[in-house]
Amino acid sequence: MKFISWNVNGLRAVVSKNFMEVFNTLEADFFCLQETKLQAGQIDLDLPGYYQYWNYAEKKGYSGTAIFAKEAALAVTYGIDLAHHDQEGRVITLEYPEFYLVNCYTPNSQAKLARLDYRLTWEDDFRSYLQKLNEKKPVILCGDLNVAHQEIDLKNWKTNQKNAGFTPQERQKFSELLEAGFIDSFRHFYPDVTGQYSWWSYRFNARQNNAGWRIDYFVVAEALKEKLVDAKIHTEIFGSDHCPVELVLA
Incomplete structure (x- = not known):
């Protein structure tokens, strides 16, 4: 099975x-x-052979997620069943016989870390949500998780330690997710590879200079470890400030 995740930064534009x-x-x-x-x-996508699942933010032109799947889900859940988190269209969960697929757009901590406190609350609540699912059947989490976990996950780590997406607090929360029984699929296959990023600022010729961040992930339950076949970052694909990432499972 092939899974793709892509932050399109405005689907109509892409x-x-x-x-x-x-x-x-x-x-x-x-x-x-x-x-x-x-x-x-606001959009009508003709995707023959795919079921479409959409979660829209209440705020117009903001956030939002979607999943297009060849197989119909047994059940679909929008959000994480917490009202204070579920107004921005950030999570879709599809249940299948062998796994849950969770698509997430993690809140950004924003300039001057204006939303860091909220972000950390989100992290704890979202991890709890994933753990409860994982007790029932293995979870495949994908999306823009808005954190570069390790120093090798961004080009200029030294100058970004106080910036959104690379604060010690955000990195720690990602570590806690992995410690809760999950695997960063790309690092599973490529633990030491550098220069592989999934997001580049539109400023400063960042993509041309590959001054990027790896903030888009497939994170899978430990129970699926033996089914992992490959993980890729499609840096050759343009259209957004992010590129698609891929997971292949047996």
Whole structure:
């Protein structure tokens, strides 16, 4: 099975560029999007053979997630069943016979860490949500998790230690997630590889200079370790300030 996750930073804009070409080329069984930035009825995607699941933010033009799946889910859940977290369209969970697929767009701590306290509360609540699912059947988590976990996960780590996405607090929360029984699939296969990023600022020719961050992930339950086949970062694909990431399971 092939899974793709992509923060499109505005789906309508990417559809006008290369979305369908990318979608058809990658031929995923599950195609997960973050930051769709639209409301119900604002787009009509013709994706034959795929079931479509959408979670919209209450705020227009903000956040939002979607999953396109070849197989219909047994059940679908939007959000994490906590009202103070579930107004921004950040999480979709699909249940299948052998696993849960959770697509997440993690809140950004923002400039001057204005939202860091909220972010840390989110991390604890979201981890608890994942752990409860994982007690029932293995979890596959994907999405823009808005954190570079290790120094090798971003180009300029020394100058970013007080910036959103690389604070000690955010990195610690990601460590706690892994310690709760999950695997960073890319690092499972490529523990020491450097220069592999999934997001680049639109400023300072960051992508041209590969001054990026690896903040998009597939994180899988330990129970699925033997089923892991490969993980990829599609740095060759443009259209957003993020590129798609991939997971293949046996």
